[in-house]
Amino acid sequence: MSCTFRSTTKQGKYHLPLQVRWNEPGAHYSLVEKEKLPRFPFSIDQEGDIYVTQPLDREEKDSYVFYAVAKDELGKPLSTSLPIHVKVKDINDNPPTCPPTMPVFEVQENEQIVSSIGTLVAHDMDEENTVNSVLHYKIVDQFPKFPKDGLFLVQTYTGVFQLAKQSLKKQDAAQYLLTVEVSDKDFQTLCQVKINVIDINDQIPIFEKSDYGNLTLAEDTAVGSTILTIQATDADEPFTGSSKILYRITQGDDEGRLGIDTDPQNNTGYVIIKKPLDFETTAIHNIVFQAENPEPLVPGVQYNASSFATFTLFVTNVNEAPQFPQHIVQAKVSEDVAIGTKVGNMTAKDPEGLDISYSLRGDTRGWLRIDPATGEIFSAAPLDREAESLYRVQVVATEVGGSSLSTAAGFHLALTDVNDNPPRLAKEYTGLFFCHPLGAPGSHVIQATDDDLQSFRGPQFTFALGSESLQNDWEISKINGTHARLSTKHTRFEERVYNVLIRINDGGQPPLEGTVSLPVTFCSCVEGRCFRPVGHMPGIPTVGATVGILLTTFLVIGVILTVVFIRMKKNKGKDNVESAQGSEATPLRN
Structure with a gap:
């Protein structure tokens, strides 16, 4: 079972054109929701009539489904529940709404009449595609109204804005604010639209004067010097690509000796020396400047003589030093x-x-x-x-x-490099020793090198003993390309220094060979270290000399003591004689 009911916001209880009735009297009726809703706006009386008990809002919910149930006095269902469908029919109870943010459209200065500028999209919450949601657009105000009112129009049903009467000029007004009435059949809402006028490059730069006269400079004028100031103006919007001016030299400086810097604040041009002037190459420069914009000009507008200026530079000779083509x-x-x-x-x-x-x-x-x-x-x-x-x-x-x-x-x-350095030992091997007596054959590792580059000698050194007489006592074997092992062949060596001759060949082109003498000491060892008596050092006496000096010293001391002793003995005898004589001359007294 289904029915349709208009949405309403009025309070009260309204009877639906709907009634359910059991065949026999005494039935008790009730309604059961199909889905749990925040609010259930229907009720049924005991006559089976169904009522709307709360306001309906199609924009909140456009249909309901519930069940009618009939029970006896004991609460037992008399029949299966009857599904009921209610559709809420729309009424025009919502006014049009504006976009959440104000639309901003842009239009160029040279925009053609009736060109589309932008679209205002308003909304209506009433049912779509019905008379309640059809919107109408109308411009009711333009600010400013300069140069005239009615510069824009809007399509009634689409909200599309167009330029109505003439192309705009940013010099007249940079921005327009339009008030638009949006209405349905019962309500009206005012919305606002902002339209910005965008400048186009329809004005060319114009030099303040066409001839900047003559200037004479010496050819050694410093690079970076400012030699001239030029000025052009542009009527387009300031500080945009349409009004910014760039200067360039179109004639008279094929070598690129001059350059022009532009002040972005006031479009002043400063002519500077980028490369040294050269009297011998060009003594007179007939310069032509052009002022232009970084933005292209609109179709139909072209640069003309007003954007060009001239200047003559005379270069004087200076005696210069010779010049090398390369540093x-x-x-x-x-x-x-x-x-x-x-x-x-x-x-x-x-x-x-x-x-x-x-x-x-x-x-x-x-x-x-x-x-x-x-x-x-x-x-x-x-x-x-x-x-x-x-x-x-x-x-x-x-x-x-x-x-x-x-x-x-x-x-x-x-x-x-060429292979012109014979091999040699990589370092001085002055500390090679074996403990004497030698308990078992021993060995030492040596390293070879030379001063040539690796690529100009062979990849490996070869080693050999310097004479056949050494082969009874020594043996040398290669470890790798730079190292070899010198080994003893027996243990019967004396306690002394042996100078072992070794030949080293670099295998280069041509091969070079060097012979080195390697001192190897056989000595007594104390705790694994070679013990050697201290040798005589210059300025320090030897042990024998020291003993001789000591004996001589003791002999001299002995002679001196003997002489002293004899003299003391003679003096004592003399004293005894003098004492006896005195005793005879002088009698003792009692």
Whole structure:
């Protein structure tokens, strides 16, 4: 069973055009919800009539489903429950609503009449596609009304805004505020729309004057110097790409010696020197400037003579030093080249066309010489990569005549390696020893090296004893490409130092061999360390000399004591005689 009821906001109890009735009297009726709702706006009386007890709102809920139940006096169902469907019919009880934020549209200055600008979308909560939700749009106010009212129109049913009468100018008004009435058949709502006028690049830059006159500068004027100030103006919106001005030189500076910086605040142009001026290359520059915008001009607008200006720059001559085409020239030769071999060439050019004389500076090893007239460089002494692999000197070019100005450039000579260094021990092996007497054969490890690059000698050194006489006592065996082991072949060595000759071959091209003497000491050991008597040191007496000195000292002391003793004895005898004589001359008295 179903029925339709109009939504209403009135309070009260309304009878639905709906009634349920059991065939026999005495039935008790009730309604049961199909789904649990926050509120159930229906009731049934004992006659089976169904009522609306609370206001209905289609926008809240547009349909209801519930059951009618008939029971006897004991509460027992008399029949299966009867489903009831109620549809809430819409009425126009909601006014139109504006968008949550004010719409903002943009229109360019050159927009064509009737061009679409934007769309206002209002809402109505009444049922869609019914007369209650059909909206009408109408502009009721424009601010400002300059240059005239009615510049815009809106489509009645779509809300699409269009330009109505003429193209806009931002100079007239940068922004318009429109008040729009949105209505359905019963309600009206006022909404607002903002329209911003966007500037277009329809104005060209115009120079304040077309000729900036003449200027004379010396060719040695410092790079970075500001030599001229220029100015153009643009009527487009300030601080936009349409009004910003960029200056460039279109004629008279093919070498790019000048540049122009622009002040973004006031579009002032500053002409600066980017590269050194050169009288010999160009003595007069007839400069043409152009002022332009970074934004392209609109169709139909073009740059004309007002965007161009001229300027004449006269460059005066200054005597300049010779100039090298490069600050540093690099060359490479083998370190074994013959004396007098040409290893490089450096030439300079004098801007005034004077002759140039060349010389070397910093040739500390005396390896090179230079032809003063041509700048050709030759080897003057044997070169040695191991002493200096990259030899750096300076070539000085000096004017012949004039002010004798000079300039210098670097000449770097890289020496490639040849196998010209025989192998040697990697360090001094002065502490090799064996404890004497030797209890069992022993050995020591040695390492070889040479001063050549790895690529110019063989990948491995080879080792051999220096003479056949050593083969009875010693043996040498290779461990790897750089290390070998020297071993004793017996234990019958004396307590002394043995000098073992070892030949080391580098296997290079050509192979080089070196013979080294390796001192090996056999000595008494104390706690595993070689014990050696202290040898005589310069300025310190030996033990024998020390003993001789001591004996001599004791002998001298003995002689001195003997003489002293004899003299003391003689003096004592003399004293005794004198004492006896005195006793005879002087009698004793009682």
